[in-house]
Amino acid sequence: MIHRDAVTIDLQTVVSRRVDLLGLGTDIAALLPHLTDATIVRAWVDDPDHVTVAERTACADLGVDIGSIADWHGGADLVIRAPGFPRYRADVLPLLETTPVTTPIDLWLNTYRDDHRTVLVTGTKGKSTVVTMLAAIVDDSVAAGNIGVPIWTLDRLEPGRTVICEVSSYQGADTAATVDFAVLTSLSEDHVSWHGSVRQYHADKLRPVLAARRAVAPAALAFTLRQRGYQGELRGVAETDQPGPLDALPAHMGRNARLAITAARWLSVTFDDVTIADDPVRVLLDLPPLPGRLRRLQSAADDHRWYDDALASNPSAAAAAVEAFSGQPMWLIVGGIDRGVDLSPLIGAVAAASSRGPVSVLAIPDNGEDIVARLLDAGVDLAQTGSAADVASAVESIRGRATEPSVVLFSPGAPTPPQHGNWSNRSQAFTDAVVGEPQPMRSVTH
Numbered sequence: 514m515i516h517r518d519a520v521t522i523d524l525q526t527v528v529s530r531r532v533d534l535l536g537l538g539t540d541i542a543a544l545l546p547h548l549t550d551a552t553i554v555r556a557w558v559d560d561p562d563h564v565t566v567a568e569r570t571a572c573a574d575l576g577v578d579i580g581s582i583a584d585w586h587g588g589a590d591l592v593i594r595a596p597g598f599p600r601y602r603a604d605v606l607p608l609l610e611t612t613p614v615t616t617p618i619d620l621w622l623n624t625y626r627d628d629h630r631t632v633l634v635t636g637t638k639g640k641s642t643v644v645t646m647l648a649a650i651v652d653d654s655v656a657a658g659n660i661g662v663p664i665w666t667l668d669r670l671e672p673g674r675t676v677i678c679e680v681s682s683y684q685g686a687d688t689a690a691t692v693d694f695a696v697l698t699s700l701s702e703d704h705v706s707w708h709g710s711v712r713q714y715h716a717d718k719l720r721p722v723l724a725a726r727r728a729v730a731p732a733a734l735a736f737t738l739r740q741r742g743y744q745g746e747l748r749g750v751a752e753t754d755q756p757g758p759l760d761a762l763p764a765h766m767g768r769n770a771r772l773a774i775t776a777a778r779w780l781s782v783t784f785d786d787v788t789i790a791d792d793p794v795r796v797l798l799d800l801p802p803l804p805g806r807l808r809r810l811q812s813a814a815d816d817h818r819w820y821d822d823a824l825a826s827n828p829s830a831a832a833a834a835v836e837a838f839s840g841q842p843m844w845l846i847v848g849g850i851d852r853g854v855d856l857s858p859l860i861g862a863v864a865a866a867s868s869r870g871p872v873s874v875l876a877i878p879d880n881g882e883d884i885v886a887r888l889l890d891a892g893v894d895l896a897q898t899g900s901a902a903d904v905a906s907a908v909e910s911i912r913g914r915a916t917e918p919s920v921v922l923f924s925p926g927a928p929t930p931p932q933h934g935n936w937s938n939r940s941q942a943f944t945d946a947v948v949g950e951p952q953p954m955r956s957v958t959h
Contacts (some may be wrong), residue, residue, distance in 0.1 A: 521689045522591060522615040523623040527551045533585070533612075534577070535605070536595025537568040540617040543663035544593070545571045553577045557585045587612060593620065596659070596683045601709045614687045618680060621664045622690035628672040630784055632776065633690075633721055635680045636698025638830035639769045642806055643698050644679045646773035649800050650793045651675050651780065659684060675780070675787055682708065686717040688724070693783075695725035696776050697734055698769065701829040702854045711855075727783070729776045731768065750775050758794055763807065763837035770797045805940040807834055807924075810947045816918040817844075817911070819947045823923060823940035827854060831926035832862035840869035842919040846907045846943075847874060848881025849927030856887050859926050864893045873897035873915075875907050879930050904939055908946035 524547060532548065534541060534556040541556075556572055558564060561579045564572075572579055587608040594600065594616050600609060615623075622631060632651075634644045641660050648656040657664045658678035667676065680688060682704055700715060708714040719741055722728055727746040730738060735749030750771050752764075759767045774797070777789045790796045802808035805824035812819055825831045826849065835845065843866060847859075866872050873896045876882040885898050897914060901907035904923060911921055923943045929936050 521623055522613060522620060524620060525624075527591070527593075527620070530590040531588075533557060533587070533589035533592045534595070535582070535585075535592055536598030537564060537572070537579075538595045538597065540663045540665070541593070541595050542568060542571040543665035544617045544620065545575055545577070547665060547668060549575065554589050555580045555585075557582045591615065593617065594687060596681060599707060600683075600686050601707070601713070615689075616684050616687050618658055618664050618678060618684050619688045619690050621667070622678070622688070622692060625667075625670075625676075626690060626692060629670070630675040630694075630780065630787055631692040632675065632677045632694040632696065632780065633680055633692045633725060634677065634696045634698065635682070635685060635718060635722060636696075637701045637703050637718070637827060638825070638833065639698035639765065639772075640679050640681075641824065642766070642769045642803070643696055643773050643776075644677050645803055646770060646797055646800065647677045647696075647777055649796050650773060650777040650790050651677070652788045652790070673786060680721055682714055682718045685719075685721045688721040690721065690724065692721070692725050693727065694776060694780060695722040695728045696772055697722050697728065697730040697738070698772060699731070699829065700734055700737065701827070701858065703827040703829075704852060705854050706852045727779065729772055729779065731772070748775060748779060758798055761798075763833075765833035765837065766807065770794075773797065804944070805936055807837070810944055812947050812949075814949070815912055817915065817921050818919070819908075819921045819923075821923055821940055821943050821947075823925065823929075823936045823943060825924040825926060826928045826936060827852075828856050828859035828926045831922075831924035832858040834922050834924040835859070835862040835866050835872075838920045838922070839866040842870055842917050843872045844911050844915060844919050844921045845872065845874045846877060846881075846901075846904065846911075846921070846923045847884045847926045848877035849879060849925045850930055851880040851883065851927065856884065856926075859884070860888055860891050860893065863888055863895075864891065867894045867896075871896035873899075873911075873919075875910060876900040877903060877907055877925070878933075880927055881925075884926060903933065904943040905946040908943065 528550040532551045532553050556577050556579045591613040634640045644656050644660050648654050654675040656677045659681040660679040723743050729748050732749035732751045754771050759770050774793045781787045781789045808821045810819040822834045874885050876885045901910050929939050
């Protein structure tokens with residue numbers, strides 16, 4: 514099911530139009546103050562009784578009522594969809610197929626892209642890292658979007674600054690904006706339950722990239738983009754590009770760095786008013802690891818090497834972390850929401866690592882035990898297995914069971930279950946259990 518082409522919508526288009534909001538959240542809350550000239554019919558959510566105080570206040574300030582999606586029958590001139598609101602759900606899709614749809618990110622890009630150099634970053638894994646790297650390299654730049662900064666908080670951004678925007682597949686599904694550059698970091702399998710199929714997930718992930726004027730991608734994916742009909746300027750980046758100091762990084766971090774440097778240099782060559790760091794390689798080598806992205810944690814309680822990789826929420830991302838330490842004694846903590854994605858990348862990585870050194874796997878809810886079972890069914894030789902109620906319990910279990918100093922990876926391979934908050938909650942819980950005290954989150958803007 515590949516839905517119809519998205520329609521280009523900017524803020525002027527919304528003026529005096531009848532608008533339905535599907536879902537709420539931080540992105541919609543940041544946008545709402547800019548919709549004073551629109552006639553918002555209603556904000557529609559699954560359960561109006563579970564709307565946050567902040568969301569209810571933002572709606573009340575504009576006189577927007579909040580209704581149950583079960584009562585939504587369409588009829589508005591256009592729809593602004595919150596990123597996570599399920600576009601392909603059976604009760605929603607027929608109405609969305611007959612109404613123009615946009616998202617807060619798409620609306621901002623279509624409204625302000627002429628005032629800024631715009632770089633869009635997407636991919637199954639690595640997109641937040643590449644956004645952060647680009648923001649560190651490109652002078653006078655700002656990072657926003659799915660990285661955790663609602664893009665409508667940039668409404669007063671002075672013209673001329675470079676905007677580096679992370680776009681998820683949920684957002685890409687209704688992104689029609691044409692940006693200066695797009696960076697595609699990777700393309701595997703994720704969010705299948707939301708998109709309905711791997712084919713639809715890939716289509717939604719690639720939609721904003723195919724609309725960009727210029728694109729940077731790993732060499733193999735550059736070929737894929739051409740196959741999908743990409744007509745813009747395209748640069749493929751091989752793993753052998755820019756050899757030297759970047760080779761000291763874990764392989765997937767090195768790939769991300771090469772993509773970021775290629776995009777930054779191309780951006781500065783294309784636009785005279787864009788400058789970048791004199792030595793981007795050194796900048797990236799000195800860039801502190803971000804929470805949840807293979808960040809080393811220091812523990813005074815043991816000799817293990819602990820790594821917080823909480824953002825590795827799909828099998829391919831977790832596999833990349835395992836591959837980075839293959840051959841070393843390793844404990845892997847896995848588990849989260851089962852989205853029905855293919856586990857073969859993770860199974861292959863753990864199998865290869867276990868053939869080179871002892872690998873143990875500890876399961877946490879919801880699907881950790883299923884992942885362990887799949888590994889064993891595939892004949893993977895695991896040194897130890899076990900389960901724990903949460904990441905803090907997993908840390909204590911490993912400290913009690915490990916027979917030698919090991920690499921310990923919290924690379925869950927699945928998203929955080931609601932009862933445990935979101936990825937940052939599990940990241941912080943893991944950090945607290947390892948270090949013994951909270952560590953501050955770092956800013957991602959530059």
